[in-house]
Amino acid sequence: MHVAHLSLQDFRSYATAEVALGPGVTAFVGPNGQGKTNLVEAIGYVASHGSHRAATDAPLVRQGAPRAIVRAGVVKDDRKALIELEINPGKANRARLNRSPVPRPREILGMLRTVLFAPEDLALVKGDPGERRRFMDELLTARAPRFAAVRSDYDRVLKQRNALLKSAAAHRRSPGPEVLATLDVWDAHLARTGAELLAGRVELVEALRPLVARAYAALAPSSGAADLHYKSSLGAEELSTDRGRLAEQLLAGVAEARKQELERGVSLVGPHRDELVLRLGELPARGYASHGESWSFALGLRLAAFDLLRADGDDPVLILDDVFAELDAGRRSRLAEMVAPAEQVLITAAVPADVPAELTGGSYTVADGRVVRE
Numbered sequence: 001m002h003v004a005h006l007s008l009q010d011f012r013s014y015a016t017a018e019v020a021l022g023p024g025v026t027a028f029v030g031p032n033g034q035g036k037t038n039l040v041e042a043i044g045y046v047a048s049h050g051s052h053r054a055a056t057d058a059p060l061v062r063q064g065a066p067r068a069i070v071r072a073g074v075v076k077d078d079r080k081a082l083i084e085l086e087i088n089p090g091k092a093n094r095a096r097l098n099r100s101p102v103p104r105p106r107e108i109l110g111m112l113r114t115v116l117f118a119p120e121d122l123a124l125v126k127g128d129p130g131e132r133r134r135f136m137d138e139l140l141t142a143r144a145p146r147f148a149a150v151r152s153d154y155d156r157v158l159k160q161r162n163a164l165l166k167s168a169a170a171h172r173r174s175p176g177p178e179v180l181a182t183l184d185v186w187d188a189h190l191a192r193t194g195a196e197l198l199a200g201r202v203e204l205v206e207a208l209r210p211l212v213a214r215a216y217a218a219l220a221p222s223s224g225a226a227d228l229h230y231k232s233s234l235g236a237e238e239l240s241t242d243r244g245r246l247a248e249q250l251l252a253g254v255a256e257a258r259k260q261e262l263e264r265g266v267s268l269v270g271p272h273r274d275e276l277v278l279r280l281g282e283l284p285a286r287g288y289a290s291h292g293e294s295w296s297f298a299l300g301l302r303l304a305a306f307d308l309l310r311a312d313g314d315d316p317v318l319i320l321d322d323v324f325a326e327l328d329a330g331r332r333s334r335l336a337e338m339v340a341p342a343e344q345v346l347i348t349a350a351v352p353a354d355v356p357a358e359l360t361g362g363s364y365t366v367a368d369g370r371v372v373r374e
């Protein structure tokens with residue numbers, strides 16, 4: 001698939017912007033702080049309904065404006081779709097598909113699929129486990145949009161359960177039968193939705209493993225092998241992907257942790273406490289990998305995500321935000337070679353020299369709030 005047109009209204013630094021795009025490579029080039037990332041961030045937002053660099057929607061709306069609108073014309077197998085998202089910080093966002101409102105924005109997840117790699121992705125390797133959980137869940141949702149509902153159900157259950165545990169912990173005496181009965185209900189919910197999420201992640205990690213190893217070896221051939229495994233808060237070494245079995249394991253896990261959870265006032269078992277462990281050779285990547293190795297590992301994860309989505313039948317849009325300036329000459333040309341065949345590659349760079357010669361295509365200059373085709 002590819003994006004044929006991007007239209008912005010009050011998004012980040014843009015009062016308005018209209019950008020025509022086509023398949024192949026397009027580079028956005030211009031000095032720092034001129035709005036290159038804002039453009040690709042908008043495309044990423046249409047795909048994932050989130051930003052790769054802001055935890056909430058508020059920073060996406062132009063200072064002083066009440067809302068932002070992002071429209072993307074998407075072409076998939078010669079069929080065109082116009083996706084529109086209205087971003088209303090603090091209120092519900094609205095979505096339209098081919099100019100008709102859709103009841104909930106999440107219903108159009110999957111219409112545009114992107115894989116975006118940006119400097120912030122270093123946190124995939126160096127950051128907290130939450131970064132890697134988000135990576136898995138976003139990829140799950142990109143592959144199967146129903147996971148957006150699974151994740152939001154799970155978050156809702158967790159919030160309610162934590163509120164109950166917190167108030168029980170605050171009372172500092174044994175909870176009464178009513179509290180315990182309510183907790184039983186939340187435990188069952190947590191086990192059911194948690195098992196769904198857990199099974200999805202375990203399957204995902206198994207599918208990603210060989211792809212990450214291959215991408216990393218291609219990018220950094222002289223470094224150790226990249227590997228990953230899913231570490232569950234259940235402690236079980238091997239996790240099945242049988243939902244029923246996982247739900248039983250989760251139920252047993254929360255039952256075992258109940259005393260401790262009531263004391264601490266927080267849910268200690270479930271996919272929200274799990275970790276995606278990354279390894280380089282014999283060592284964990286987090287805390288051991290060099291800056292360059294971490295960067296290549298993060299890139300390897302994104303390229304593996306691209307391969308996985310591509311294997312589902314259609315190339316996602318590949319976005320490389322400020323990536324090439326960080327790489328040495330070898331990695332730069334290996335990466336360029338790897339991404340060149342993708343249906344659409346969007347690149348941002350501060351100077352033309354940061355766009356590898358192998359990636360020829362269209363180019364825009366971004367400066368003074370304007371996006372001008374070269």
Ligand SMILES: Nc1ncnc2c1ncn2[C@@H]1O[C@H](COP(=O)(O)OP(=O)(O)OP(=O)(O)O)[C@@H](O)[C@H]1O
Pocket residue numbers: 011012013014030031032033034035036037038039058059060061062063322348349350366
């Ligand atoms: N909500 C907002 N309202 C107005 N301006 C904003 C908003 N959010 C960001 N900006 C402005 O957008 C600019 C940053 O744009 P962007 O991150 O796209 O830059 P860039 O061209 O990718 O720069 P670099 O090369 O440094 O990465 C900054 O000047 C910032 O002040």
